[in-house]
Amino acid sequence: MEYIYASLLLHAAKKDITEDAIKAVLNAAGVEVDEVRVKAVAAALKEVNIDEVIKNAAAMPVAAVPAGG
Amino acid sequence: MEYIYASLLLHAAKKDITEDAIKAVLNAAGVEVDEVRVKAVAAALKEVNIDEVIKNAAAMPVAAVPAGG
Amino acid sequence: MEYIYASLLLHAAKKDITEDAIKAVLNAAGVEVDEVRVKAVAAALKEVNIDEVIKNAAAMPVAAVPAGG
Amino acid sequence: MEYIYASLLLHAAKKDITEDAIKAVLNAAGVEVDEVRVKAVAAALKEVNIDEVIKNAAAMPVAAVPAGG
């Protein structure tokens, strides 16, 4: 989860989630960075609306089960 | 949430959640660090069993977004 | 709820939940203390495993309401 | 959670949640007060509409887990 926490930190700090930024954060945390994973995560996150996801995660009523998916 | 993300990142990386470590991570993310908050978070987290909390959080509803969507 | 909050504060601080302790906390908060209630709460809580009760409460989904309110 | 219980106690007693008030309550409970945390909590609560939050908290469907467990 390190890569995700780093990305969320950048997001909360209103910074762009770039490969370099993730790497910098991970390095500061003393995490040995795997270039390949950083690339993969940064690329995939470009397609994710993090604000939306967080809003949904927080707003989730207990009973919010989309019946049909 | 930046301070929490930074702490969780350290936890995931199996590092001690010290004031200095939190500050280093926040700095790397380009966050202007508030000393009071750093101290408060580091102190508060000392009393928390993070693994336990994470395990319980996993039982909470997590995913508003169906994977297929 | 003042009596409960005072008791939980004592519990969190790992202090005994005695009549005197509750009264001291309530006084410090500027609450006019009702002797009968203090006695009743202190007596009733002696028979309760607060950690157990709290643990179950903690399992309750707590993220139900969006942060922004 | 001591700082939070102290704040909720003050709120329930319809007192202002100031640093001094929190400290007084914590002292009365025999808690060694961490100035920084008191500051952090008092500052953070200033930005929060506690009445609103408490109203939401009470309205929340929290019954997913049987209290008696």
Next chain:
Amino acid sequence: MEYIYASLLLHAAKKDITEDAIKAVLNAAGVEVDEVRVKAVAAALKEVNIDEVIKNAAAMPVAAVPAGG
């Protein structure tokens, strides 16, 4: 579950889930193939709408907590 994962892999790769395809995947994984099970899996999965099942399975983590309690 090897046979199931092999089938899911073929499905994800948009290949037909035939006996031969399952066998090839299992062999590549170093699994000693049981002819009868391969046949059974291939026949049974013809009756299953895998996309539908996956969609429902993906929607699952949403519902960690029962609604009504």
Next chain:
Amino acid sequence: MEYIYASLLLHAAKKDITEDAIKAVLNAAGVEVDEVRVKAVAAALKEVNIDEVIKNAAAMPVAAVPAGG
């Protein structure tokens, strides 16, 4: 999810989840292998206790999903 399916196939078969093993399985399924992804998945899985993850996934209540789909 092909890379995950391939990895879980190997896991179910009690084989080591190496880059080469994942590649072999994917190739057998006719999947064009992305070297970066294979590396990323193999590296990430090294840090995870797969049995534990599966156990937790299974522990989540799943009754929300209509049986018949």
Next chain:
Amino acid sequence: MSVIEERKIPKWKIDEVASLEEKLKNSKTVIIADVQGFPADKLHEIRKKLRNIADMKVTRNTLFLIAAKRAGLDVEKLEKYISGTNAFIFTNENPFSISILLSKFKLKRYPMPGDKADEEVVIPAGDTGMTAGPILSTFGKLKVQTKVQDGKVHVVKDTLIAKPGDPIPPEAAPILQKLGIMPVYVKLKLKAAYHENLVIPSDQLELNVDQYRSMIAEAARDSLALGVEIAYPVPDVLKITIGRAYTRALAIAAEAGYITPETAQMVLTKAMSKAYAVLSAISGKVDLGVEVPKAIQS
């Protein structure tokens, strides 16, 4: 080897064996089905439904075994299934596919004494077409409300007389016959399949497709869980991972009492839910003038 003995064998038997041998040679699979006491008309129905997929033949066991031997089958493996009256299903299909196909045919029949219902048995409201007479008392015994209209028995409202699994009252048989209600399923009992030198006994041959469906669901769920856990870098998975990371962060904030505008709701809610839990634990003994919210009481 006596030439004389062979001559004694009637021609139809020789032809039959030759025909069976031919079928066996041209089929990858032969399935042995128990048809002892199986209604002939239902067998006919099955044969019709299997057309173009499989060829079904009821024949003598001895003739089948001779043909099987000649066709090169490992007869020893089969012998224990060859007793009683059997139908033999020849096909090039996967034997499990045939088994599934057969299990899907809902062939029904009228009940015989001692039968249990395979589906709900409901006597529908309306004109039964039956002449009022002694039958009325049978309806009465079955607790079916009736009235007589123009000399015919009318059922007042839809009435359930047996749930699936219930024994069907024997006295209901004539009524069900008259109304065309067939609540008992007929299923061909498969004993074994012989497929490419493998013998697959009935317990393996009968597949529970639902079980496979739930295995797929389980595998899909575990895969997703693993993908989420390792932040498998595809957007749909990462969405869940992020939601989970965020939830964890909130939970940590709540537990640590770390208040920010974003976490305030979570932190205070958690503290309050603990307080209410304590309150509720002592509410029987102490009246604090505070009501435990209903949701928590339950």
